[in-house]
Amino acid sequence: MLCLLLAGAAGGLGYLYYQEVQRGAADNGGSTAAPPASGKAKQATNSPPAKSPAPAAASVPDPIALEAKGYVIPHREILVSPQVSGRLLKVLFEEGQRVEQNQVLAEIETTEFAAEHQRALALLESARQRLRELEAGNRPEEIAQAEAELAEADAQLPQAEAEWKRNSELRQSRTISPLVFEQSEAAYLALKKKVERLQAAVTLMRKGPREERIAAARADVRQAEAELVRAQWRLDNCTVRAPIAGTILRKNAEEGNIVNPVAFNGSYSLCEMADLSDLEVDLSIQERDIARVFVGQACRVRAEAFPDRTYRGVVSRLMPIADRAKGAIPVRVQLTVPAEEEGVYLKPEMGAVVTFLAAPDGAERLR
Incomplete structure (x- = not known):
């Protein structure tokens, strides 16, 4: 019996000693001091730990000031009308056709005008x-x-x-x-x-x-x-030519039609055309948000039909009059369209989402 009491007392003292040792290790930062060895081992122990390589800096996206939806429109849309009236003998264009400046679009009967000449x-x-x-x-x-x-x-x-x-x-x-x-x-x-x-x-x-x-x-x-x-002049204008280089948007007359630019009967125009390399986005920005938009502001434009294609843009002008019914101000964003994509993806009246980028700190805003 005495032996059992001595064994229990020894076990209890050993347990108390173990608890004291663990508490001291925690007070020293969790690391226990290693026994001194050779000089090289001591120098290695006292040297600072090697620095781990810093993680690569992630690209910071451009700050966004505002997003709004608008519609793609040509910067200049031209209604091609004949200067003289008469019957169309030839119509030499179709919708979607690319024409050059001064290219012949149509020919009008010349009998009367040749006699006058x-x-x-x-x-x-x-x-x-x-x-x-x-x-x-x-x-x-x-x-x-x-x-x-x-x-x-x-x-x-x-x-x-x-x-x-x-x-x-x-x-x-x-x-x-x-x-x-x-x-x-x-x-x-x-x-x-x-x-x-x-x-x-x-x-x-x-x-x-x-x-x-x-x-x-x-x-x-x-x-x-x-x-x-x-x-x-009247005789020369029997040949209708394209005023600019661009794309035919709408065809309003056919061969045999009587065209008269000053009358309501018959066709008063031949076609509508525009340069699809010179496009804008027409937006209406609410008055509460217009302070975040300024002339010269950089933008990103995505057509709703092609959301994976992004185009660069810049705010070209803020219209001088607001829309009372909408409580908004019309804004135009000039697009940069690559030459090889002219008329391919962006088309007039197509919906587009414009992301207005915030101006960098210290950048001058043009009003």
């Missing part, structure tokens, strides 16, 4: 000939003819004067009747006036036409030239 040419030539005649003056033959008529009248005047004087003497002796005297007197006076008229005519023939008539003829030439330009 020929008439204008004839009127111009007539006006030029009249001006040339006035500037050249009278021909020498015409002046010589007038001088000959004057000389003939001068030659007849003395005879008429002599006859009138002779009849005047015979009248006093009552040898001739008053009628014969009056006839001779009238013939003399008329021939005298004729000589005066022919003298004035010869003088005018030598001087040539008046300056005012020449000026009026020059004005007639300018008027005829203007009519020719107008007729040529």
Whole structure:
């Protein structure tokens, strides 16, 4: 029995000693001191632990200021209308076709306009000939003819004067009747006036036409030239050409249609076209969020139809007037479309989500 008590007491003292040892190890930082060994072992024990390599820095995404949905629109959409009215003989385009600037799109019947052009040419030539005649003056033959008529009248005047004087003497002796005297007197006076008229005519023939008539003829030439330009313009516009390089969006006329740009009947336009390399996103930003949008702000644009494709954009302008019904301000974001993707993915009226990126600290905002 005594042996059992001694064994139990020894076991209890051993357990208390073990608890004291564990408490001291915890107070020393969890590591127990190793017994001193050689110098190299002591130096290795006292050296600082090697630093573990730092983890690679993760890429920080650009801070987002706002996201909004809008619609893709062309920066410039052109309604191609003919300048003259008439029947379409040829239509040389289709929807989705890419055309170059000045490419022929359609041809209008030219019968009426060609006739007007020929008439204008004839009127111009007539006006030029009249001006040339006035500037050249009278021909020498015409002046010589007038001088000959004057000389003939001068030659007849003395005879008429002599006859009138002779009849005047015979009248006093009552040898001739008053009628014969009056006839001779009238013939003399008329021939005298004729000589005066022919003298004035010869003088005018030598001087040539008046300056005012020449000026009026020059004005007639300018008027005829203007009519020719107008007729040529109308004839040239029977061929309708593309005003810009772009893509046909809508086709509004077919061959045989009557086109009239100023009337409500028939087709007033041929097509609608736009340059699909120059696109924008039209958005309406709520007034409470407009403070986070500024001109020149960088954006990311994703079409809802192609969410895996992202395009760069920049805020090009904030419209000067708000939309009262929506409580929003229209904003335009200019897109950068690669040349090889023009008209492939982004199309007008397509929905798009625009992510407005926050400006870096210290960056200047353009208002």
